[in-house]
Amino acid sequence: MNVASPTYLVLYNGKDISEDVSHSLISLNYEDKVSGEADELEITLEDKMGRWQNDWYPQKGAYLTVNIGISGKNLDCGVFQIDEIEFTGPPDQITIKALSTGFYGKLRTRKGYAHENKTLSEIIRSIAAKIKYNVIGNIENIRIGRSTQNRETDLQFIHRLASNYGYNFTIKGKNLIFIKQTELEARNTSLSIDKTQVTSWGFKDKTSQIFKGTEIKFHNPNANEVIRSVRPASFIDQEEDYSSQLDTLELRGKVENEEQANVIASALIHKTVSLQQTGSFETTGNVLLVSGNNIDLTGFGALSGIWHILTSTHNLSASGFTTSVEIKRINISSSPTKKISKSKAPVTTYKVK
Numbered sequence: 624m625n626v627a628s629p630t631y632l633v634l635y636n637g638k639d640i641s642e643d644v645s646h647s648l649i650s651l652n653y654e655d656k657v658s659g660e661a662d663e664l665e666i667t668l669e670d671k672m673g674r675w676q677n678d679w680y681p682q683k684g685a686y687l688t689v690n691i692g693i694s695g696k697n698l699d700c701g702v703f704q705i706d707e708i709e710f711t712g713p714p715d716q717i718t719i720k721a722l723s724t725g726f727y728g729k730l731r732t733r734k735g736y737a738h739e740n741k742t743l744s745e746i747i748r749s750i751a752a753k754i755k756y757n758v759i760g761n762i763e764n765i766r767i768g769r770s771t772q773n774r775e776t777d778l779q780f781i782h783r784l785a786s787n788y789g790y791n792f793t794i795k796g797k798n799l800i801f802i803k804q805t806e807l808e809a810r811n812t813s814l815s816i817d818k819t820q821v822t823s824w825g826f827k828d829k830t831s832q833i834f835k836g837t838e839i840k841f842h843n844p845n846a847n848e849v850i851r852s853v854r855p856a857s858f859i860d861q862e863e864d865y866s867s868q869l870d871t872l873e874l875r876g877k878v879e880n881e882e883q884a885n886v887i888a889s890a891l892i893h894k895t896v897s898l899q900q901t902g903s904f905e906t907t908g909n910v911l912l913v914s915g916n917n918i919d920l921t922g923f924g925a926l927s928g929i930w931h932i933l934t935s936t937h938n939l940s941a942s943g944f945t946t947s948v949e950i951k952r953i954n955i956s957s958s959p960t961k962k963i964s965k966s967k968a969p970v971t972t973y974k975v976k
Contacts, residue, residue, distance in 0.1 A: 629908055629944040633666070634688040635681070643679070644668065649716065650940040653689060653700045655914045657933045658791040658804075659782030662723040664689060664703045670715040681705055687721050691910060691937060693944060698910035698937065702796065723794060730754060734780075736772045743767060743788060750777050751799050760801035763788065765886060768879045789890030791915065805893060808931050808953045813911050816904075818922030822945075824904035826926050839884045839891075900952035902930065908937060908944030917953065929954040 631651060633641045644651075647668035654663040664687060668675055675681070682705065689700040703721035710717050738746045744762040751758045754777055765788065772780040781799065785792035791804045818824070912918070912935050921927050930950040938945050 629691060629693040629939055631692070631939060632688075632690040634686075636686050637688075647675070648939070650938060651689070651691075652939075653691065653698075653937045655700075655935045655937070657914050658793060659778070659785065662701060662703070664700065664721040665718060666721075667716060667718045670710075670717050673715065675717040676710060676715070681708060681717075681719055683708065686724070687719075691908075691939065691944075693908055693910060696910050698913065700937075724796070730778055731776055733774045733776055734772055735774055738770045738772070739768065741767060741770075743784065746770060747781055747784065747799070747801075750781060753777075755797070756794075757798045758801070759798050760790075762790070762801055763886070765882055766880070767883070786894075787890060788886055789893065793915070804890075807915055808897070808917065810917055812919045812929060813916040814909070815919040815921060816906065818920075821904040821906045824902065824923075826900065826902035826923075828900045828926075839888050897931075897953060898951055900926070901950065902926070902952075903947065903949045905945055905947040907946070908939075909946050910937070912937075912946045912948050918950070926952075928952065 631641065631644075632639065633644050633651075644666070647670065649667040649669055650665075651667075652663075652665040654665075656662055666687075670676060685705045687703045687705060689703070691698045691700060702724045704724050705719055705721045707720040708717065709720070738749075741749070742764040744764050746767065747762055748758050770784065775783070778794070782792055785801060789804055790801045791807050793800045906912070912932060914932050914935055916932050918930055918932065919928070920930055929952075931953045932948050932950055934949040936947045938947075
């Protein structure tokens with residue numbers, strides 16, 4: 624059987640240098656990361672002629688645009704800015720390391736600023752306007768009395784807000800893209816991967832750091848009362864005493880009102896429970912294996928089912944094209960060892976004078 628050969632396109636400040644790269648390429652590694660983190664690009668080239676050390680010396684901050692293709696399918700890796708250049712030898716080699724554009728330059732500046740009496744959407748859109756980025760996606764109009772950016776970069780602050788309120792946050796070009804994590808994980812699978820297609824794999828199924836619910840307490844000064852918001856996790860193990868052995872995740876003094884408490888409690892319990900089963904595997908290069916996609920694993924027994932890609936790494940070298948991913952289980956109900964409640968776990972709110 625003939626195995627398709629991958630192709631790639633590399634632009635340097637808009638100029639196509641793919642042919643120059645092809646004569647020197649040792650490896651091209653693209654890491655597509657989870658919400659709020661910078662994607663990374665690393666290109667290693669042989670330099671026995673010394674061209675990359677002289678006339679072709681790359682400039683820090685220069686733009687690299689990369690596209691990988693195979694079997695008629697393409698992966699737009701995005702636009703990166705060169706962050707680090709490393710020379711080693713003998714033999715002479717150069718490694719160019721670059722970060723996705725949203726995490727370079729002035730956007731690394733740490734700031735301190737207090738946002739007062741704004742909605743979540745208003746805070747995010749006001750920061751986006753200052754850094755000249757677009758906001759894509761629906762963001763809830765949750766009223767926030769005060770939220771402080773405390774020596775964080777703009778993107779770190781946005782990521783913290785997005786994570787606290789249950790959003791997946793990514794940067795594509797000049798766009799800040801938001802989608803509820805639960806909505807992302809509910810999407811259809813992009814492909815099916817069988818055990819026979821992977822070259823190595825590993826899984827973990829744990830109870831440590833897995834909680835049976837969340838409890839958030841906050842003080843309402845206007846009514847002089849304490850609000851306690853409790854959200855149980857939406858899974859029940861078949862073993863009767865299983866859930867009784869789990870702790871409750873407690874958060875105190877971090878919210879201002881009942882609406883915030885309910886949303887943050889939901890995001891927290893989803894984040895922890897969804898990491899109950901995690902795994903990783905490597906396979907031949909596949910451009911559909913990107914972070915945020917859902918895949919159907921088969922041939923793994925009780926671990927077969929729907930998994931969500933957290934991070935993917937695509938590597939081109941003389942050895943071929945490979946893709947490795949880190950994943951989490953998002954439909955544990957398909958496992959014979961777990962039983963999931965079909966309805967959403969309710970939020971119970973108590974007022975304590």
